[in-house]
Amino acid sequence: MFEMQHITFRIRTLLHRAFYLSGDYDMYSIWNFCPMTNWNQAKALLQSCSLCRAESFPIVFWLVVLFSLFGAGFNCYELMQVWSCPCAKLAVWRQRHFYVLDHWALRKARLVSSGIIMIAWLMLIYGIIAISPHAMLPWILVTSFVLSVEWFIWLLEVITGRLPINLQTLLSQVLHVFFLGMVCCVKSVFEVALGEHVEHSLRII
Structure with missing residues (x-):
């Protein structure tokens, strides 16, 4: 009997804490929306769920290293293909049709675009190795511009009905944005480490 009363008391306590307030009721108002306070709370919640934290930074860093090496290698191969095989068919990750420019x-x-992107990839790798946020900036700018154009064209084609919503295309777009966020995370950590002169723990070589 005592155990049953104890369990019932604990359940009532949990329900009371969940649905009732024990603090100051004067701070609650139906007219005080406080959009900035709500935004700051939402921002803090998103930052708490961010991968750019000390405990998860090694995973983010080495993923950026691996993807950077893969991206540079793939772009180098693509550049060599375009340079050495002028008659080869151009392969793009999302098929497009151009009616203005000839072959x-x-x-x-x-x-030209492959050369620019290749330089950006090489500078990104150099920035990671040398802990140089400035060297990482060109890749971030180029990728941000390309992704902005890609998202705009894709949304325009979806809205106008010229292109159905494809889960593979959407996932590819989201993954590119996710990788851009990881690179920005590494860049921001580098900036803080250089400012506090603790970059020795971030050096690969």
Whole structure:
């Protein structure tokens, strides 16, 4: 009997804490929306769920290293393909149709863009090795611009009904944004470490 009363008391206590307030009731109001307070609380919640924390930073860092090496290698292979095989068919991750530019103009544009992206990848790798946030900035700017254009074109095609919503395309877009966020996380950690002169714990070589 005593155990049953104890369990019942504990349940009532939990319900009271969940649905009733024991603090100051004067601070609650139906007119005090406080949008900035709500935004700060939501921002703090998102930051608490962020991967850019001390305990998860090693995973983020080495994922950025691996993806950077893979991206640089793949872009180098793509650049060599465009350079050495001018008659080869251009392969893109999302199929597009261009009705204004001819084949050779498209190939020149692809060659220039691949060269720019290749330089950005190499600077990103150098920035990771040398702990140089400034060297990582070109890749962040180029990728942000490309992703902004990609998202705009994709949303425009979806809204106008020219393109159905494809889960694979959406997942690819989200993963690119996620990787961009990880690179920005590494860059911000580098900046803080350089400012506090504790970059020795972040050096690969």
